[in-house]
Amino acid sequence: MRILFVSNLYPPNSVGGYEKLAFSVASELSRRGHEICVLTSDHGDAIADYPGQRVFRELTLLTGETIYEPFAGDEEASARLRERNDNRLRDTVAREKPDLVFSWNLFFLHPSMLATLESLPVPVAVMLTDNWLINMVKPQWWQSYFAAEVMGGGSAAPPRGSSPSFVSRVRARLRNIRAKEAHPRANAAGPARRSLTAIFGSHYMHDLHRQAGLTFAREETIHNGVKSLGTPTHSGPDRGLLVDPEGSxxxxxxxxxxxxxxxxxxxxxxxxxxxxxxxxxxxxxxxxxxxxxxxxxxxxxxxxxxxxxxxxxxxxxxxxxxxxxxxxxxxxxxxxxxxxxxxxxxxxxxxxxxxxxxxxxxxxxxxxxxxxxxxxxxxxxxxxxxxxxxxxxxxxxxxxxxxxxxxxxxxARFTFTTMVDSMERLLEDMR
The missing domain is CATH 3.40.50.2000 (Glycogen Phosphorylase B;)
Known part of the structure; x- marks a missing residue:
């Protein structure tokens, strides 16, 4: 298969675990004989070439210098960037001619990117290891869920002892998303049922999207998995004993x-x-x-x-x-x-x-x-x-x-090999 990965971040520019997981999956699929190219952002200073992968760092995130800082441009600048990003995606698909697109986290990109994905002439799978898609299409629902179920107490009050700036950033980001949804492309995808194949990283994420009123043309839960750090016989220290012989x-x-x-x-x-x-x-x-x-x-x-x-x-x-x-x-x-x-x-x-x-x-x-x-x-x-x-x-x-x-x-149930085997079967079936 010729597979185009799309992700807002990609190694060596990593912040959390999903972009590292995307890289690991892409590398393994390449090792198994699939042709891999990656469209990601230019966010971060590091650049690296990876065997079996062509990485295009051509997208621009709507953030500041770091992802923890808001986008400093005005609406006109934002509109230019989202149009540029959408065109980069279309151009990459036209040029690389993938059999399918495998989209990972698109947080910090405009909702129009999701509409562009759904308009592509090839099948598209979205990896939902987080709430990025809900943020794009149901920001008000997410804000309510975040306030009641994550922060608790029915309001977006920060945890005791924490800075209010985090919640302020969340609220500001959601306001920005809602404002940008007024752009015609943001609503081009239509109803809540998406014409995409959704891969959920956990049953919790599947249930979360259902609660948000989002369903997909095809849905499958594939638990994230890790590469073994040890051998099958590795037993490690006796956990009945403390590491410190002095007893701390x-x-x-x-x-x-x-x-x-x-x-x-x-x-x-x-x-x-x-x-x-x-x-x-x-x-x-x-x-x-x-x-x-x-x-x-x-x-x-x-x-x-x-x-x-x-x-x-x-x-x-x-x-x-x-x-x-x-x-x-x-x-x-x-x-x-x-x-x-x-x-x-x-x-x-x-x-x-x-x-x-x-x-x-x-x-x-x-x-x-x-x-x-x-x-x-x-x-x-x-x-x-x-x-x-x-x-x-x-x-x-x-x-x-x-x-x-x-x-x-x-x-031992959550292995990297089991995860990639399941993904590969699903992607093959999408062709």
Whole structure:
């Protein structure tokens, strides 16, 4: 097959996990003999050539210097960019003559790009690992869902201790999308049922789109998968024992440092334990992740100061995927306190390495972690509940060992090969 991947971001310019996953899938399909080309944005300074792929960095995102900054141009500038982007997509399809288009995340592009995709003379599949398509066509619905179900309380109030700027950015982005939807092309796609093949990365994402009133010509859920970091016989450390022979407990947060990933909740839980559970052994927390979101960086710093635990908290930069095993082996408990989570590859990696894991009940987390069987879960945003779960694992070495072993078995279901096999079958069937 000749496949054109379309994605707003693509390595080496990466922010989150989906663009890395797109690259991995494209690379594997190329290895299997398919012809791959990629249309992506010029966002970011890095450029790289990849064997078996032709990458065209010709789209322009409607953002500032970083994706955390708003587009600074006026409506006229925005209109020029969206027309240019739409034409780049049409021209690339006309030039490359793909058998089909495989579109990944199009966040920070105008809704007209979706209408252009649906007008192409070739089949189109959209990978829905996040809410980008809902944002494009149902922004008001998403704003209501975000306020009630993600942030809670029926309003878009930020989590306790966080900066209001995140919610302000979300509201501003949604206002911009609604304003741009007045452009004729934005509504050219018609009714809620889209003439596309939709691949959902989790059952949660499928249900979310149904709740938003969106259906597709063809729908399939294919769970995201990870490449094995170990061998089938790799057992890792005994999780009934602590990594530190002196008896201190090492907690780990690894993920993007943005409000919705909830690192500040882990900090708050540590502060609660310090105040209420002096009987527990010493506990430290490593926070591993990028710090590109300057607003959240301030939020997190304020949470650390308020917790009274600054001497127990270490900040570290993100690591490559193949370095995750060593990081997990250095810690006793993995914390995944996200407020909104479509389906996390890092969470699968953690279970696969056998580190006892505590995850919020947000989004697709429950499709990976089953409370009391493969890990522990707690109500998202509830720092007290998270603290209680941490205390449970600290005090119960047998439970740590049991959850670590069961987590390995659970993670084995979500393999990269299984995911690509399913995608390849579906794409072949679309031709």
């Amino acid at each position: 407990v090492r907690l780990l947060f690894a993920g993007r440092l943005v409000d919705l990933k909830g690192a500040h909740r882990a900090v708050e839980a540590l502060g609660i334990l310090r105040r209420t559970r002096p009987d527990l052994p010493p506990i430290t927390l490593t926070i591993l992740g990028d710090q590109q979101d300057r607003s959240y960086e301030r939020t997190l710093a304020a949470a650390v100061e308020a917790s009274g635990c600054s001497e127990q908290i270490t900040m570290r930069p993100p690591v490559r995927e193949n370095e995750l095993r060593a990081v997990f082996a250095e810690h006793d408990i993995y914390l995944f306190p996200s407020l909104y989570e479509p389906f996390s590859l890092t969470l699968i990696h953690a279970l696969g390495e056998g580190i006892p894991t505590i995850a919020s009940d947000a989004g697709g987390n429950g499709e990976i972690v089953v409370h009391g069987r493969t890990g522990l879960t707690y109500p998202r945003g509830d720092s007290q509940a998270l603290a209680d779960r941490i205390a449970t694992l600290v005090e119960d070495s047998a439970l740590r060992a049991r959850l670590g072993a069961a987590g390995r078995v659970a993670a």
